[in-house]
Amino acid sequence: xxxxxxxxxxxxxxILLVDDEQDILDLLKYNLEKEGYxxxxxxxxxxxxxxxxxxxxxLILLDLMMPKMDGIESCGLIRKExxxxxxxxxFLTSRSEDYSQVACLEAGADDFITKPIRPRVLIAKIxxxxxxxxxxxxxxxxxxxxxxxNRDKFIVEVKGKGIFLPxxxxxxxxxxxxxxxxxxxxxxxxSSVWGDDTVVxxxxxxxxxxxxxxxxxxxxxxxxxxxxxxxxxx
Amino acid sequence: xxxxxxxxxxxxxxILLVDDEQDILDLLKYNLEKEGYxxxxxxxxxxxxxxxxxxxxxLILLDLMMPKMDGIESCGLIRKExxxxxxxxxFLTSRSEDYSQVACLEAGADDFITKPIRPRVLIAKIxxxxxxxxxxxxxxxxxxxxxxxNRDKFIVEVKGKGIFLPxxxxxxxxxxxxxxxxxxxxxxxxSSVWGDDTVVxxxxxxxxxxxxxxxxxxxxxxxxxxxxxxxxxx
DNA sequence: AATAGCTGTAACAATTGGTTAACATTTGAG
DNA sequence: CTCAAATGTTAACCAATTGTTACAGCTATT
Numbered sequence: 001x002x003x004x005x006x007x008x009x010x011x012x013x014x015i016l017l018v019d020d021e022q023d024i025l026d027l028l029k030y031n032l033e034k035e036g037y038x039x040x041x042x043x044x045x046x047x048x049x050x051x052x053x054x055x056x057x058x059l060i061l062l063d064l065m066m067p068k069m070d071g072i073e074s075c076g077l078i079r080k081e082x083x084x085x086x087x088x089x090x091f092l093t094s095r096s097e098d099y100s101q102v103a104c105l106e107a108g109a110d111d112f113i114t115k116p117i118r119p120r121v122l123i124a125k126i127x128x129x130x131x132x133x134x135x136x137x138x139x140x141x142x143x144x145x146x147x148x149x150n151r152d153k154f155i156v157e158v159k160g161k162g163i164f165l166p167x168x169x170x171x172x173x174x175x176x177x178x179x180x181x182x183x184x185x186x187x188x189x190x191s192s193v194w195g196d197d198t199v200v201x202x203x204x205x206x207x208x209x210x211x212x213x214x215x216x217x218x219x220x221x222x223x224x225x226x227x228x229x230x231x232x233x234x
Numbered sequence: 235x236x237x238x239x240x241x242x243x244x245x246x247x248x249i250l251l252v253d254d255e256q257d258i259l260d261l262l263k264y265n266l267e268k269e270g271y272x273x274x275x276x277x278x279x280x281x282x283x284x285x286x287x288x289x290x291x292x293l294i295l296l297d298l299m300m301p302k303m304d305g306i307e308s309c310g311l312i313r314k315e316x317x318x319x320x321x322x323x324x325f326l327t328s329r330s331e332d333y334s335q336v337a338c339l340e341a342g343a344d345d346f347i348t349k350p351i352r353p354r355v356l357i358a359k360i361x362x363x364x365x366x367x368x369x370x371x372x373x374x375x376x377x378x379x380x381x382x383x384n385r386d387k388f389i390v391e392v393k394g395k396g397i398f399l400p401x402x403x404x405x406x407x408x409x410x411x412x413x414x415x416x417x418x419x420x421x422x423x424x425s426s427v428w429g430d431d432t433v434v435x436x437x438x439x440x441x442x443x444x445x446x447x448x449x450x451x452x453x454x455x456x457x458x459x460x461x462x463x464x465x466x467x468x
Numbered sequence: 469a470a471t472a473g474c475t476g477t478a479a480c481a482a483t484t485g486g487t488t489a490a491c492a493t494t495t496g497a498g
Numbered sequence: 499c500t501c502a503a504a505t506g507t508t509a510a511c512c513a514a515t516t517g518t519t520a521c522a523g524c525t526a527t528t
Contacts, residue, residue, distance in 0.1 A: 085370070101358070109362065111362065124335070128345065167474080200477090209516090210516095210517065223515095226516095402485080403485095435488060438486080438487060440507085444507065460504070
């Protein structure tokens with residue numbers, strides 16, 4: 001049920017794990033991928049920051065204790081990076097002392113998880129943190145002022161009229177509506193809707209955009225030439 | 235310093251505490267008010283829900299175990315209430331067992347804090363949770379006193395009015411606004427906006443500057459003859 | 469296996485925005 | 499004050515990006 005929630009959405013489900021211990025990376029990767037997340041890994045803070053900038057993950061799991069650059073320092077650098085302002089940072093702390101937990105949060109982290117890691121709690125926490133990132137979410141619907149997206153039925157309501165959309169078109173619209181006004185680049189659309197591994201031609205996105213406009217009306221999706229597409233309320 | 239962060243923003247600083255034990259309410263209220271939050275209290279889930287609807291708090295701290303209506307049930311009702319959609323819900327759990335923590339999160343909570351309550355951790359957690367909503371609301375923006383550049387929406391706000399700029403103009407303005415008052419030479423502009431490999435003519439920069447002035451007004455970009463261009467706040 | 473509908477592609481059309489050229493204007497050094 | 503150098507202005511051109519259409523291959527369903 002949780003799994004389905006995640007699998008059916010086209011929103012960013014990329015997680016970056018940063019830890020110097022391979023055992024922990026493997027454990028976390030296994031558990032998160034089982035839940036439908038796209039997992040990338042890095043072995044130290046420096047590599048973590050670089051990968052984060054490149055892949056724009058929804059969430060970063062950061063070990064507190066690492067060689068080269070520790071978690072606190074990495075977190076500071078992540079928080080300075082404007083393009084990562086929506087990224088959630090969660091620390092893995094081995095100790096449960098107050099001061100290290102407070103230190104994590106003051107460094108700009110959103111949360112921390114204490115070792116030993118209990119997978120169910122980890123999954124539930126991550127799910128709860130990501131749940132918040134979608135603006136107005138009521139049950140299984142996503143709505144802006146003019147459009148209601150029903151995730152269960154693959155149906156979109158525009159001005160009270162229900163429209164059925166095929167999967168790809170639905171996912172594309174879902175992505176755009178998840179952040180009205182935000183311009184999604186073709187790359188972002190590509191990796192969210194089609195995934196990082198599948199490769200499709202250049203015109204494919206345009207064609208799907210066109211089909212959406214055909215069904216919804218031209219007024220909702222704006223082209224920002226040279227940049228990408230955006231959903232606009234007006 | 236943290237206090238300043240909170241005090242300096244004009245956002246909702248209201249917190250609602252819901253617990254049946256007066257001792258805990260007092261302890262929490264004292265600590266939170268010391269940090270500059272506006273604290274309201276309720277003694278059970280029913281009263282909590284009513285007060286929440288009335289005062290629209292930014293965050294609700296909810297005890298898991300309460301007479302009449304327990305935390306899980308209250309949380310469910312809060313999540314159903316459309317006006318409380320953006321409100322953050324945090325549970326206070328006395329036990330640290332996995333299942334109750336997972337239950338809280340699955341009930342729609344954003345986080346939980348285990349008793350015994352350690353005020354410093356509590357404060358840091360609440361601060362972190364609220365900080366994130368500020369971060370997301372501010373978006374990926376770059377602002378001077380008179381202009382807000384929203385990188386996500388690819389829009390520039392001048393005196394409250396949103397203006398769309400084509401890619402190159404946007405990038406040029408972004409560069410100038412990134413360091414108000416600094417004079418950028420043509421060479422610097424060239425390599426920042428166009429890259430070191432592409433070669434364009436001498437007048438290209440002028441033309442883009444002109445288009446920016448046309449759209450923003452003449453007062454923002456000053457020519458330093460023989461040197462370059464600068465963005466001025468006045 | 470037949471069907472219907474979804475998905476991606478290729479080929480071409482339309483549009484936008486970046487660049488340039490040509491000329492006008494301003495600036496500041498002498 | 500003069501004049502050369504630097505910058506401003508305009509419109510037209512062209513290339514890159516996006517839109518459009520028809521169609522072929524694929525997938526799920528019966």
